[in-house]
Amino acid sequence: DAGVTQSPTHLIKTRGQQVTLRCSPKSGHDTVSWYQQALGQGPQFIFQYYEEEERQRGNFPDRFSGHQFPNYSSELNVNALLLGDSALYLCASSPENPAGELFGPGTRLTVL
Amino acid sequence: AQSVAQPEDQVNVAEGNPLTVKCTYSVSGNPYLFWYVQYPNRGLQFLLKYITGDNLVKGSYGFEAEFNKSQTSFHLKKPSALVSDSALYFCAVRLSGGSYIPTFGRGTSLIVHP
Numbered sequence: 001d002a003g004v005t006q007s008p009t010h011l012i013k014t015r016g017q018q019v020t021l022r023c024s025p026k027s028g029h030d031t032v033s034w035y036q037q038a039l040g041q042g043p044q045f046i047f048q049y050y051e052e053e054e055r056q057r058g059n060f061p062d063r064f065s066g067h068q069f070p071n072y073s074s075e076l077n078v079n080a081l082l083l084g085d086s087a088l089y090l091c092a093s094s095p096e097n098p099a100g101e102l103f104g105p106g107t108r109l110t111v112l
Numbered sequence: 113a114q115s116v117a118q119p120e121d122q123v124n125v126a127e128g129n130p131l132t133v134k135c136t137y138s139v140s141g142n143p144y145l146f147w148y149v150q151y152p153n154r155g156l157q158f159l160l161k162y163i164t165g166d167n168l169v170k171g172s173y174g175f176e177a178e179f180n181k182s183q184t185s186f187h188l189k190k191p192s193a194l195v196s197d198s199a200l201y202f203c204a205v206r207l208s209g210g211s212y213i214p215t216f217g218r219g220t221s222l223i224v225h226p
Contacts, residue, residue: 004155033212042116042202042216043156056212090155100146100158 004029004104006091012110013081021076021107025093031055032074033101034066035090043090049074078109086111114139116205118217125193126225133188133220135203142208145186147177150200150219159201162186163208173197193224 005024013019025032031050035043045058049068068074072093078085088108092101115138125131137143144163148156160171167179177188186203200221206214 040218042204042218044216045213048212058213092156100148100161102158103148103155105153105155 004091004093004102006089006104006107008107009105010108010110012112014112015081015083017081017111018077018079019081019109021078021089021091021109023074023076023091023093023104025072025074025091026102029093029095029102030072031094032068032072033092033094034074034076035092036060036085037088037090037106039087046076081111083111085109114143114205114207114215116203116215116217118201118203118220120220121218122221122223124223124225127195128192131190131193131197131222131224133201133203133222135186135188135217137184137186137203137205139205139207144206144208145177145179146204146206146214147171147175147186147188148202148204148216150202152199156202159188193222195224195226198222198224 003026007022033048034046037043046060047057048055052068063079065077088106090106091104094101117136146161147159150156159175160169162169162179170176175190179186200219202219203217204214
């Protein structure tokens with residue numbers, strides 16, 4: 001089992017563009033969370049998906065949206081990119097709460 | 113609102129010596145507490161968690177943490193540090209029941225000197 005996988009590894013976009021990041025959870029995990037980790041900071045919770053529904057959302061604007069598919073994989077979409085969206089985006093999966101989450105390697109997004 | 117404080121940006125320890133990475137939290141209710149480790153250019157790896165029960169929690173790679181409710185602390189410890197333990201450590205808290213939103217600390221860089 002490859003654990004949690006994310007694609008792409010790195011991404012460079014310009015302001016105003018839109019981006020889609022992808023995540024495949026560990027086999028058997030049905031809950032997927034997304035985090036933004038700015039340089040020198042801890043991860044900040046964006047939202048969590050369970051059974052294809054957004055179950056909880058952090059303090060992020062509507063430009064950040066997501067989706068979970070029937071196979072539990074997930075996408076994070078960010079519209080109208082800002083320079084401040086540059087960060088490492090982490091996906092994490094878990095089989096249940098309150099298990100510790102299993103994190104993927106992340107997608108490094110750079111907005112120019 | 114919930115919060116996590118990791119008061120030390122960096123902890124330096126000699127190999128073979130015990131290490132402690134500090135974490136205090138604030139939450140309006142009973143907490144679930146977690147420790148994660150992050151190596152350069154990698155995602156976070158789960159080390160251990162406190163949900164309920166014994167205040168001393170044992171986790172991966174010889175790490176342990178002690179939950180202290182009166183001091184609202186959850187310090188990470190290891191009896192004998194290894195150079196390979198050098199990494200960034202994050203403490204996280206979430207409220208038991210209800211909200212699934214965890215709050216992470218800013219991280220503590222652990223440097224173990226040979």
